[in-house]
Amino acid sequence: MFKKRSQQSVIDEWQRYQAQQAKACRNPILQRFYQMPLTDPEVPLSEVSFLALDFETTGLDPRYNEIVSFGLVPFTLRSIRPSDGYYQVVKPKCNLSEESIAFHRITHSQVATAPPLEKVLDELLERLSDCIVVVHYQHIERPFLDMACHKFWGEHCLFPLIDTMAIEARWERRGWKHQLKEALGLQPVSIRLDNSRQRYGLPTYSAHHAKVDAMATAELFLAQVARHYSPTTAIGQLWE
Amino acid sequence: MEAELREIRDHLSQNPPFDKLLDELLDDVVGNIEITYFKADSIILERGQPIHALSYIRSGAVETYHYNGELYNRLEEGDIFGQLGLLRQGKVRFPVKAIEDTLLYQIPKTIFDRLCDNDSFADFVELSGSRLKSTVDESLRENDLMTTRVRKLISRLPLMVEITVSIQEAARLMTENVVSSVLLIEPADEEDSDGVFRGDEGGLWRLKGMVTDEDLRSQVVAAGVKTDRPVGQLSDGRLITIQSDESVNEAMLTMLRNHIQRLPVLHRRRPVGVLHLSDIVRYETNSSLYLASNIFSRNSVRDLSRLIPEIRAAFIRLVDAGSNAKMIGDAMSSIGRSLMRRLIELAEDELGPAPIPYCFMVHGSLARHEQSVITDQDNALVLHDSFDPQHHDEYFKMLAKKVSDGLDACGYEYCKGGIMATNEQWRQPLAQWRRYFDEWIADPDPQRLLHSCIFFDLDAVYGEEYLVENLQDMIATKARYNPRFLGAMARNASNRRPPLGFFRTFVMETDGRQHKVINIKGRGLAPITDVIRVHALAVGSKAQNSAERLRDIEHANILPAGQVDKLQYALEFIALVRMRHQAFELRNDQAIDNAIEPENIDTAERHNLKEAFQVVNNAQNFLPYRYPYSA
Numbered sequence: 001m002f003k004k005r006s007q008q009s010v011i012d013e014w015q016r017y018q019a020q021q022a023k024a025c026r027n028p029i030l031q032r033f034y035q036m037p038l039t040d041p042e043v044p045l046s047e048v049s050f051l052a053l054d055f056e057t058t059g060l061d062p063r064y065n066e067i068v069s070f071g072l073v074p075f076t077l078r079s080i081r082p083s084d085g086y087y088q089v090v091k092p093k094c095n096l097s098e099e100s101i102a103f104h105r106i107t108h109s110q111v112a113t114a115p116p117l118e119k120v121l122d123e124l125l126e127r128l129s130d131c132i133v134v135v136h137y138q139h140i141e142r143p144f145l146d147m148a149c150h151k152f153w154g155e156h157c158l159f160p161l162i163d164t165m166a167i168e169a170r171w172e173r174r175g176w177k178h179q180l181k182e183a184l185g186l187q188p189v190s191i192r193l194d195n196s197r198q199r200y201g202l203p204t205y206s207a208h209h210a211k212v213d214a215m216a217t218a219e220l221f222l223a224q225v226a227r228h229y230s231p232t233t234a235i236g237q238l239w240e
Numbered sequence: 241m242e243a244e245l246r247e248i249r250d251h252l253s254q255n256p257p258f259d260k261l262l263d264e265l266l267d268d269v270v271g272n273i274e275i276t277y278f279k280a281d282s283i284i285l286e287r288g289q290p291i292h293a294l295s296y297i298r299s300g301a302v303e304t305y306h307y308n309g310e311l312y313n314r315l316e317e318g319d320i321f322g323q324l325g326l327l328r329q330g331k332v333r334f335p336v337k338a339i340e341d342t343l344l345y346q347i348p349k350t351i352f353d354r355l356c357d358n359d360s361f362a363d364f365v366e367l368s369g370s371r372l373k374s375t376v377d378e379s380l381r382e383n384d385l386m387t388t389r390v391r392k393l394i395s396r397l398p399l400m401v402e403i404t405v406s407i408q409e410a411a412r413l414m415t416e417n418v419v420s421s422v423l424l425i426e427p428a429d430e431e432d433s434d435g436v437f438r439g440d441e442g443g444l445w446r447l448k449g450m451v452t453d454e455d456l457r458s459q460v461v462a463a464g465v466k467t468d469r470p471v472g473q474l475s476d477g478r479l480i481t482i483q484s485d486e487s488v489n490e491a492m493l494t495m496l497r498n499h500i501q502r503l504p505v506l507h508r509r510r511p512v513g514v515l516h517l518s519d520i521v522r523y524e525t526n527s528s529l530y531l532a533s534n535i536f537s538r539n540s541v542r543d544l545s546r547l548i549p550e551i552r553a554a555f556i557r558l559v560d561a562g563s564n565a566k567m568i569g570d571a572m573s574s575i576g577r578s579l580m581r582r583l584i585e586l587a588e589d590e591l592g593p594a595p596i597p598y599c600f601m602v603h604g605s606l607a608r609h610e611q612s613v614i615t616d617q618d619n620a621l622v623l624h625d626s627f628d629p630q631h632h633d634e635y636f637k638m639l640a641k642k643v644s645d646g647l648d649a650c651g652y653e654y655c656k657g658g659i660m661a662t663n664e665q666w667r668q669p670l671a672q673w674r675r676y677f678d679e680w681i682a683d684p685d686p687q688r689l690l691h692s693c694i695f696f697d698l699d700a701v702y703g704e705e706y707l708v709e710n711l712q713d714m715i716a717t718k719a720r721y722n723p724r725f726l727g728a729m730a731r732n733a734s735n736r737r738p739p740l741g742f743f744r745t746f747v748m749e750t751d752g753r754q755h756k757v758i759n760i761k762g763r764g765l766a767p768i769t770d771v772i773r774v775h776a777l778a779v780g781s782k783a784q785n786s787a788e789r790l791r792d793i794e795h796a797n798i799l800p801a802g803q804v805d806k807l808q809y810a811l812e813f814i815a816l817v818r819m820r821h822q823a824f825e826l827r828n829d830q831a832i833d834n835a836i837e838p839e840n841i842d843t844a845e846r847h848n849l850k851e852a853f854q855v856v857n858n859a860q861n862f863l864p865y866r867y868p869y870s871a
Contacts, residue, residue, distance in 0.1 A: 069442070071244070073244070075275075078276065079274035079275060079276045079346065080274060080275035080276075081274050081275075082244050082245060082248065082273065082275065083245060083270070083271045083272065083273070085242075085244065087242055087243075087442060088442070089442045089443065112427060113427065113429055113443060113444060114442075114443070200277075200279075200341050201280075201299055201300050201340055201341030201342065201343070202277075202299060202341075202343055203251075203298055203299040203343065205244075205247050206243075206247065209243040209244070209440065211242055211243055211244045212243050212244045212247055214244075215244045215247075215275075218275075219275060219277060219343060222275075222276070222277040223277050223279070223341060226277055226278065226279040226282070226341075227279050227341075
């Protein structure tokens with residue numbers, strides 16, 4: 001049976017990667033980003049500055065699709081400060097598809113006046129640099145950001161982050177109940193952002209606005225820590 | 241304002257006391273909010289710990305406790321806590337525990353202090369009772385178009401399309417959204433220019449105009465314009481708008497001045513709705529009290545009974561127009577009395593003049609001028625002491641029967657307890673009535689107490705009024721000097737306890753049990769009327785109306801400071817909720833009752849009702865100290 005690699009090896013890998021990137025990166029922005037020391041994986045959650053991050057994109061594939069907006073909301077275990085957050089619409093190179101417009105309601109004329117991503121990418125990295133990033137579903141934010149850095153600067157940008165969807169999967173899709181459901185061919189519980197939030201008694205927000213989703217992700221994370229972990233849990237335990 | 245803050249703002253602005261804040265102040269609150277999360281069963285605030293923020297429950301539920309650990313209150317979405325601690329030395333007064341997973345918005349003390357400069361906010365957060373006060377005062381002014389803000393009449397976001405969209409697409413969207421107007425926008429690049437606002441997604445837009453159903457008729461269909469043309473060509477770019485903070489009155493004047501029926505409403509420069517003239521008309525609808533005069537021109541019971549729909553419509557109009565419960569009670573009572581007078585006149589026409597002087601009197605809500613839309617009949621006859629049953633009773637028996645049957649035909653059901661002049665016991669000469677009252681006061685047993693509660697609200701409707709006044713005087717002078725009677729009445733008045741309040745869609749009992757509905761009359765209105773009656777008797781008040789009784793009680797200075805005000809507001813509010821409930825049922829062709837379902841009451845109203853119940857409960861607790869019972 002497939003065995004998940006241990007969390008310690010995840011931590012080791014990130015530490016190795018960070019050291020390697022700090023040496024290898026030639027782009028000054030990335031250099032600065034990687035020369036910031038990696039957060040000590042032993043630091044308890046209660047002492048960490050987090051940053052919830054969400055991208056809206058023109059589609060799901062980072063090779064062909066692009067970022068159209070991003071939202072950031074800073075928080076700690078104690079509280080979330082939405083008004084200290086940040087939101088930016090960016091102008092993609094390709095045309096917006098009709099479906100994506102319907103999805104996040106960012107229209108042609110809105111992006112027309114927005115700056116292109118390369119103009120604001122350094123600012124985004126700056127904001128990410130001294131926080132632990134929290135996302136819901138890492139397979140959007142991580143590859144899109146990495147792809148953008150690769151496109152503009154020819155170098156990679158990866159870092160440990162916390163994925164509230166992965167946490168949800170960890171707790172909701174395990175144990176005998178889940179296995180029984182699986183054996184019976186039943187639908188597993190949804191771990192999408194809104195469905196996950198409902199399980200913690202969190203309110204429904206209008207989805208698909210990057211900053212609203214970032215705030216929603218931050219709230220979900222607080223709820224997950226309250227239910228499954230503790231303020232003393234080491235941050236490294238949750239790295240993805 | 242950014243989208244995520246609007247999520248917060250929209251929620252706050254629906255709940256008291258934030259719903260009364262000026263836009264600017266509200267934005268200030270929202271811009272400073274911090275969000276916290278507590279899982280079920282965790283302690284949120286401990287007694288005595290320093291407190292730095294007001295907490296607003298965005299989702300979930302909490303319980304607050306007395307010093308002794310007893311349940312003080314259960315709060316849910318839209319409620320606030322921590323205000324008392326913030327007002328007093330910044331220490332937590334009532335410990336708070338999450339009973340469900342709870343998301344809180346924290347409003348820092350600096351902002352809270354600033355909010356307290358605002359009168360209605362300060363009233364709200366200070367001791368209980370004042371929150372009710374501000375709502376009741378507000379509803380007195382509610383109908384005033386000068387003070388009502390435009391945003392109150394806005395119920396939905398405006399439909400907006402780019403000017404490049406085709407006429408047909410715009411019309412399709414209007415149809416799909418069931419609206420009769422659409423706002424036209426175009427991208428803008430300069431923020432600080434006229435009509436430019438920031439959209440949800442941060443883009444800049446300029447408001448270019450509006451297209452209405454009429455425009456589509458006159459400029460498109462009638463003019464034979466092709467519907468694939470851009471909708472922008474239908475607007476000449478001139479657009480009259482109004483700020484959401486402006487008064488409804490101002491909106492109406494603007495419409496009249498410019499011969500238009502629709503006004504886009506802006507919050508700062510962002511469109512937040514479209515106000516239609518009909519929204520204002522609907523809001524302003526006047527109550528018609530010409531009804532009472534109409535009653536006297538009817539010449540038969542059947543003609544009178546045909547007025548029922550009109551009476552009910554008048555009731556609904558009064559409620560919808562935002563009248564207060566006292567006004568509605570007065571209006572409905574005067575309709576009820578007029579109806580009864582006319583029935584007596586008609587009966588006299590038929591039976592001939594009465595052989596001896598008499599007075600028809602009423603009891604209960606009609607005597608107190610507190611009638612709602614339905615009531616059963618509580619009436620009695622006081623006859624002159626020259627009454628001789630052998631010669632006179634046949635006449636009065638017939639009179640009583642005709643009136644009672646007539647009332648029934650007009651929607652006032654027969655009294656199930658038999659409190660009607662048709663009942664011989666309640667068709668007596670003055671001397672006998674005096675003996676009754678004398679006995680009830682001197683030697684109150686349960687049956688007599690029940691009678692006292694009913695008959696000691698009494699008023700003349702027709703005939704020789706001095707007969708009833710004589711009885712009123714007698715009660716006023718005798719009851720107050722009889723502590724045993726007052727003690728018994730007081731005990732009686734504490735029998736029916738109001739519930740703790742509402743929690744979610746349940747009625748919360750003081751012992752934590754929950755019910756689906758509450759009988760607002762039995763558990764709210766009757767208890768508070770009873771409490772007021774006891775005090776009124778104790779101070780020798782001859783007033784029948786509860787509000788007037790409260791004035792007499794105030795003058796007599798027998799209650800702790802502020803208590804009369806609280807009772808006044810609680811009474812007003814409970815009565816109003818009942819009336820609104822009944823108006824709702826009438827409007828929806830449902831049977832009229834007193835069963836309030838919490839889910840049908842909006843949040844603000846629930847907060848107030850909860851507080852009103854607490855006022856009644858406290859007033860009941862006070863009674864045994866003021867009027868000790870001796871068996």
